[in-house]
Amino acid sequence: MAILALDQGTSATKALIVGDDGQVIASASAPLEISHSQVGASTAKAEDMWQSIITAAKAAIDSDGFKKSKQKISAVGLANQGESILAWDKKTGTALSEVIIWQDSRSSEYCTKRQDKSDLVLSKSGLAIDPYFVAPKILWLKEFLPNLSSQAVITTTDTWLISRLTGAYVTDRATASRTLLFDLHTKDWSQELANIWQLDIANLPTLINNNQIIGEINHPDLLFLKNIPLAAAIVDQPAALLAEECFTQGSAKCTFGTGAFLLVNIGDKPKISKNGLATSLAWQINLKSTVSSAYYLDGQVFTAATAIAWLVDNQFITNANQIDSLPDADSVITAPGFAGYGAPLWKPNAKAAIAGLGLHHTKSHIARSVVNGIAAQVADLLTAITQDGVSVSTLKVDGGLTQSNTLMQMVADLAQIDVELYPHPDATAIGVANLATLAINPTLTLADLKPASKGAKNFSPKWSTDQANNYLKQWRKLQLVTSDLT
Known part of the structure; x- marks a missing residue:
């Protein structure tokens, strides 16, 4: 089968x-x-x-x-x-x-x-x-x-x-x-x-x-x-x-694809966010003689892989694999709102902005600042989740951009959270395969589902809390200044 x-x-x-x-x-x-x-x-x-x-x-x-x-x-x-x-x-x-x-x-x-x-x-x-x-x-x-x-x-x-x-x-x-x-x-x-x-x-x-x-x-x-x-x-x-396997309240994942999408399980009852996040139904599934539901809070980074593609198209880097060889951004900060912002700002007409440039900066510094900006948006979403009263201790990640150690480490540093790499690049497809398995095997439960593969790579914060907060403070100033540009 x-x-x-x-x-x-x-x-x-x-x-x-x-x-x-x-x-x-x-x-x-x-x-x-x-x-x-x-x-x-x-x-x-x-x-x-x-x-x-x-x-x-x-x-x-x-x-x-x-x-x-x-x-x-x-x-x-x-x-x-x-x-x-x-x-x-x-x-x-x-x-x-x-x-x-x-x-x-x-x-x-x-x-x-x-x-x-x-x-x-x-x-x-x-x-x-x-x-x-x-x-x-x-x-x-x-x-x-x-x-x-x-x-x-x-x-x-x-x-x-x-x-x-x-x-x-x-x-x-x-x-x-x-x-x-x-x-x-x-x-x-x-x-x-x-x-x-x-x-x-x-x-x-x-x-x-x-x-x-x-x-x-x-x-x-x-x-x-x-x-x-x-x-x-x-x-x-x-x-x-x-x-x-984010089956319990507070378990969270972020998929880094065309955009980056962060979801946290909030249990079997909806919780309306007070901090700009969206609430949706994660699943409603038939399990034996019962129906099981789960809800989630989520936030969106509208341009993740598309922001990297913009760097490639405009010759800042030659390909996505070059991300991990980029230098430190050296005080350059980018708010990469190329397609506007979703949660928590909800500014669909916003634009991207770059700040902190000096004559000594190069395309590589700008490219690295875009990578950092993607991570900063994810960290911002985790802050909103915490403000909504949901505690997240580990962030599971999947998607093509998770191949970048630089991006994943920056997420861990700015969000001050452990990041766990899902061991297969196609979590979405595996999730829907699991649902189909449950449909044709009605005696199974979520606990019976077999993992797609074993082993994972982890990233822990290397920055101090003060270092992360200082960066995010500067980044948020730039994001807010440019969020109403049309």
Whole structure:
């Protein structure tokens, strides 16, 4: 019995095949091109996203590792980007728009007009009114495409992909909790919240639990998966939270991908942040005769790998591997708000800024200051979590940028916390594979899940508390000065 886990991410779709023993048998990846514009647009072509699913899945299935294992695929799980949307024809599955990526800020005006509803929205949805989330994007796209037919719908990307895979019109509750349309307390769509965005919840997909058999895959592009059940669906970040065994209150992880996303488990009841963090449902899963739920506080660094890509594109460094050979920043400080700021500031139109430059500084000093700025944002989020009364003793980390010892050490230094590297680069895919395993083996519990691999690398603070606080004080001054630049 093997599970095919599909992680449809911002810049690529990853496919992992996880075997009986919890180990990764095979993996593959297919890129997805994202376009950014000066007006805040971040988009991808919908058919490119679909093709990335096909390409990655087929490559994993055709790999020598899977063939040599002599195992068969028993189920498929799907993880999604969470806050990315598109318009599509519900009858034919045809995409009617580009994918509006979570980084897209063009709906910020719609958010500004609704700030008087902030307290209500926060108390019910756990989220700030911000273009990062789904509802304002839906409203913006509806007005951008006024002539959509009666059978057109606008949903998060998971619903479109699941419909193409199985014919079902559904979304999972964890993804729904990122929409501004979902009541955390009832775990259902809220017409009161939808009214704020002039939407009707009758048009929204049916809500499902995260380890639920949705239907059998039956699409001509995926004949090699024909009749295999799609048995799990979840938004990417809580999938990684589950993979990293953050099952108890105060256990936290940060995924360093296109952005950096820090989540901390707060237990089975929602806790609304008083310090600018978002609250969402991590998972609702069927376990034997019960249903188990967990919530989390989270904060976002909108540009992590994309900030490093900016350094490469503008020839500050030649590639990401060069990060660990950079010198000390030598008093240069960067607030890398290239795509604005999420929690705790919620400044979608903010810009990046660099300060402290002298004639003796070089591109390398600036590059290192950008790396430090990413770490500073993560430290800031941990401060907000502490202010909300949640104690975090260790931060588990995953994602491509965790290969940088410099970045991980800087996180430990500025946050004054131990950092534990997850031993596999694809925690999201492993998390959704675990959910699919639970779906087809209903007698299992979370404790029965087998770890993907063993061994981890740890980073402990080398800076003093005073040294970290002094740096963050200067960094926050720069961030605040530039957060309202447009």
